[in-house]
Amino acid sequence: MNGSFLFTGPDDAPVTLLLAHGSGAPMDSPAMNAAAEALAAQGLRIARFEFSYMAARRTNGSRRPPPKAETLNPEFRAAVLALGANGPLVIGGKSMGGRVASMVVDDLHAAGIVAGLLCLGYPFHPPEKPTQLRTAHLMTLKTPTLICQGTRDPFGTKEEVSTYGLPESIRLLWLEDGDHDLKPRKSISGFSAADHLATMARTVKEWTKPL
Numbered sequence: 001m002n003g004s005f006l007f008t009g010p011d012d013a014p015v016t017l018l019l020a021h022g023s024g025a026p027m028d029s030p031a032m033n034a035a036a037e038a039l040a041a042q043g044l045r046i047a048r049f050e051f052s053y054m055a056a057r058r059t060n061g062s063r064r065p066p067p068k069a070e071t072l073n074p075e076f077r078a079a080v081l082a083l084g085a086n087g088p089l090v091i092g093g094k095s096m097g098g099r100v101a102s103m104v105v106d107d108l109h110a111a112g113i114v115a116g117l118l119c120l121g122y123p124f125h126p127p128e129k130p131t132q133l134r135t136a137h138l139m140t141l142k143t144p145t146l147i148c149q150g151t152r153d154p155f156g157t158k159e160e161v162s163t164y165g166l167p168e169s170i171r172l173l174w175l176e177d178g179d180h181d182l183k184p185r186k187s188i189s190g191f192s193a194a195d196h197l198a199t200m201a202r203t204v205k206e207w208t209k210p211l
Contacts, residue, residue: 006048009040015208016045016085020097023066031181038197042205049079072100088211092118109143115211117145121180124156145170146207148200150178173203
């Protein structure tokens with residue numbers, strides 16, 4: 001973690017969200033920007049950070065593939081400590097960012113540092129490899145969790161995820177016809193990307209109130 005954060009939303013917000021990016025796009029990708037702006041419109045404070053491999057791409061043009069998600073766990077913990085949020089803190093992120101957060105959140109929650117976990121498009125399995133599940137640690141998750149998922153996400157469709165038997169600690173928000181960026185095909189679903197992001201943000205706002 002390179003020590004710098006990208007903030008969106010009011011400084012005096014009641015809840016702060018610390019979000020990491022997906023494996024292939026930076027913290028200021030169009031999808032991350034749109035999600036952060038939608039959440040900020042609901043009065044939430046968003047802090048974004050980059051893992052070191054992604055930050056290196058900015059400075060030296062490195063195109064090394066992302067490391068295994070679990071090797072990034074220490075960087076997410078370091079980001080939590082560096083942020084030093086006042087008030088309730090929810091950690092998470094887009095795709096791989098949310099997955100890394102999900103692997104460290106229970107210890108941080110038990111220590112009273114983190115109040116919840118937010119995943120935007122959780123990568124339940126690699127695309128076209130539905131048997132390579134990334135769910136074992138989710139089955140024992142105790143931290144209050146919200147996963148916002150498109151129903152046609154190639155990393156985990158509604159039909160697939162409904163068979164996993166996820167614990168009650170995990171709440172799922174399904175966005176009709178959404179892809180991995182939660183974006184629907186308007187001609188099929190009747191919804192726009194902005195509609196789904198607004199629904200996501202409103203749901204996050206309501207979900208954070210009891211935390």
